[in-house]
Amino acid sequence: MSKSKVFNRNCVWITSVYGLVATLAGLAMAAEPILIAGTKPELLQEHGAGEGPAWHPELGLLTSGEGNTNRRDKQGKISIYRQGTGSNGLMFDRQGRLVMCEAVRRRVTRVEPDGTVTVLADSYEGKKFNQPNDLTMDARNRIYFSDPRYGDRTDMEIVDPQGRKVEGVYRIDPSGNVTRIITHEVDRPNGLVVTHDDKYLFVADNNNDTVGGARKLWRFELNPEGTVDFGSQKLIHDWKSTRGPDGMKLDAAGRLYVAGGLNKPNLPYETAETPTAGIYVFSPAGELLEFVAIPRDETTNCSFGDDDLKTLFVTSGGSLWSLRTTMPGKPVWPAK
Numbered sequence: 001m002s003k004s005k006v007f008n009r010n011c012v013w014i015t016s017v018y019g020l021v022a023t024l025a026g027l028a029m030a031a032e033p034i035l036i037a038g039t040k041p042e043l044l045q046e047h048g049a050g051e052g053p054a055w056h057p058e059l060g061l062l063t064s065g066e067g068n069t070n071r072r073d074k075q076g077k078i079s080i081y082r083q084g085t086g087s088n089g090l091m092f093d094r095q096g097r098l099v100m101c102e103a104v105r106r107r108v109t110r111v112e113p114d115g116t117v118t119v120l121a122d123s124y125e126g127k128k129f130n131q132p133n134d135l136t137m138d139a140r141n142r143i144y145f146s147d148p149r150y151g152d153r154t155d156m157e158i159v160d161p162q163g164r165k166v167e168g169v170y171r172i173d174p175s176g177n178v179t180r181i182i183t184h185e186v187d188r189p190n191g192l193v194v195t196h197d198d199k200y201l202f203v204a205d206n207n208n209d210t211v212g213g214a215r216k217l218w219r220f221e222l223n224p225e226g227t228v229d230f231g232s233q234k235l236i237h238d239w240k241s242t243r244g245p246d247g248m249k250l251d252a253a254g255r256l257y258v259a260g261g262l263n264k265p266n267l268p269y270e271t272a273e274t275p276t277a278g279i280y281v282f283s284p285a286g287e288l289l290e291f292v293a294i295p296r297d298e299t300t301n302c303s304f305g306d307d308d309l310k311t312l313f314v315t316s317g318g319s320l321w322s323l324r325t326t327m328p329g330k331p332v333w334p335a336k
Contacts, residue, residue: 032326032327033326034255034281034289034290034292034325034326034327035290035292035323035324035325035326036310036324036325036326039323039324039325040323041292041293041294041295041314041321041322041323042321042322042323043319043320043321044072044076044313044319044320044321044322045072045078045319045320046318046319047065047066047318047319048063048065048066048068048070048078048318048320049063049064049065049070049072049315049318049319049320050063050064050065050066050300050315050317050318051063051064051065051087051088051089051247051300051301051315052064052069052087052088052089052090052100052101052134052247052301052315053090053301053302053303053305053313053314053315053320054090054091054092054098054303054331055092055303055304055305055306055309055313055331055334056092056096056098056334057307057334059071059073059081060072060073060074060305061303061305061313061320062081062090062098063090063315063320064085064087064088064089064090064100065315065318066318067083067084067085067086067104068080068081068082068083068084068085068087069081069082069085069087069090069098069100072320082111085100085102085104085105086102086103086104086105087100087101087102087103087104088100088101088102088103088131088132088133088134089101089132089133089134089135089145089191089247089301091135091136091137091331091332092331092332092333092334093110093137093141093143093332093333094137094141094332094333094335095333096333096334097110097111097112097113098110098111099111099120099135099137099143101132101133101134101135101145102132103131103132103133105122106122106128106129106130106131106132107119107120107121107122107129107132108120108121108122108132108135108143108145108172120143120172120176121145121170121172121178124158124170124178124180125158127157127158127159128157128158129147129158129170130147130148130149130156130158130167131147131148131149131150132145132146132147133145133146133147133148133189133190133191134146134190134191134192134204134247134301135192136192136193136194136201137194137332138194138198138222138226139196139197139198140174140198140226141174142171142172142173142174142226143171143172144169144170144171144172144181144192144194144201144226145169145170145172145192146168146169146189146190146191146192146203147167147168147169147170147189148167148188148189148190148206149165149167149188150188150208150209151209153165160183160184164184166180166183166184167187167188167189168180168181168182168183168189169181169182169186169189169192169201169203171226171227173226179226179227181226181227181228182203182220182228185228185230185233186203186205186214186216186218187205187207187213187214187216188205188206188207188213188214189203189204189205190203190204190205190206190244190245190246190247191203191204191206191245191246191247191248191258191259191301192204192248193248193249193250193256194222195222195250195254195284196250196254196330198222198224199221199222200219200220200221200222201219201220201221201222201228202217202218202219202220202236202248202256203217203218203219203220204217204244204245204246204247204248204258204260205217205218205244205245206243206244206245206246206260207244208243208244208266208269208270209269210269211268211269213269214244215238215239215240215241215242215243215244215245215260216235216236216237216238216239216244216245217235217236217237217238217244217245217258217282218233218234218235218236219232219233219234219236219286220232220233220234234286236282236286237258237280237282237286237288239260239261239276241270241271242261242262242270242271242272242273242276243260243261243262243266243270243272243276243277243298244260245258245259245260245280246258246259246260246298246299246300246301247259247300247301247302247315248301248302249302249303249304249312249329249331250329250330251304251325251327251328251329251330252327252328252329252330253284253327254284255281255282255283255284255289255327256281256282256283256284257279257280257281257302257312258279258280258281258282259278259279259280259299259300259301259302259314259315259316260276260277260278260280260299261275261276261277261278261280261299262275262276262277262297262298263275263276263277263295263296263297264297275293275295277293277294277295277296277297277298277299277316278291278292278293278294278299279291279292279294279299279302279312279314279323292323294314294316294321296316296317296319296321297316297317298316298317299314299315299316299317300315300316300317301314301315302314302315303329303331304325304328304329304330304331305329308328309328309329309330309331309334310324310325310326310327310328310329311323311324311325312324312325312329
């Protein structure tokens with residue numbers, strides 16, 4: 001037998017083995033319980049938690065709601081942490097600094113240790129952003145954020161050369177440089193997350209106030225320089241005519257927890273023949289492993305917290321819920 005044939009046979013065998021290993025790993029993950037036995041969604045508070053949960057090991061949980069950034073301390077006491085921020089997505093960077101999508105002020109900011117606010121990005125090519133919505137960070141401390149526009153669209157400034165309004169995804173480098181990495185490849189980007197190995201960027205595509213708008217979860221391969229490979233775009237899940245995906249987080253095993261869905265119709269834009277609001281758990285490969293219903297519209301975001309990072313906090317219709325998971329989360333900070 002020629003060397004080339006032996007090489008080809010070995011390649012086929014190696015590929016088959018790796019394929020089998022991946023399949024078995026996926027089956028094992030699917031068989032693992034997602035929630036601690038007996039866990040059901042627990043209502044923690046009725047207001048102040050519209051979006052953006054982020055856990056701090058000393059402060060407790062921060063949320064966005066009622067125009068402020070709010071705090072729920074580790075004893076359950078609720079207070080206003082920063083007033084009038086108009087924030088949405090929240091995240092702590094690797095130095096423990098709070099990074100916020102200030103949707104009302106149309107900017108992304110960072111709160112420094114002394115309490116001062118640094119504006120990381122408020123415009124692109126001289127034009128104001130739409131409504132920075134959610135954000136994530138890669139291993140190189142580059143921040144990615146989505147910039148959709150919900151509601152009134154009359155004052156949108158960012159357009160493409162053809163004059164079409166742009167609802168994009170942007171990257172902020174540690175140097176401060178801002179680059180748009182997604183322009184029209186998704187309909188209306190919302191939640192997003194970079195995988196632990198920087199290999200993929202997941203983007204929630206949630207055009208929920210347009211008849212026929214996208215309600216999809218996409219995955220892109222992320223290039224080393226922080227751009228996406230458009231040819232790699234893969235549809236992970238389609239919510240079709242109900243409410244689509246919103247915020248999302250990863251656990252330590254790389255499983256994706258996505259907030260989305262709707263319990264009551266919002267006609268004519270969103271149908272809900274059956275309740276779909278809750279947390280959708282996907283494997284790293286994109287298989288739907290579990291759905292956990294949240295009995296409140298609209299399920300908007302989630303974050304891992306508590307000392308063991310095994311509590312999934314869920315924001316839904318301004319209320320806050322919790323679930324106990326078998327696997328801890330893996331936020332950028334605090335790192336476990």
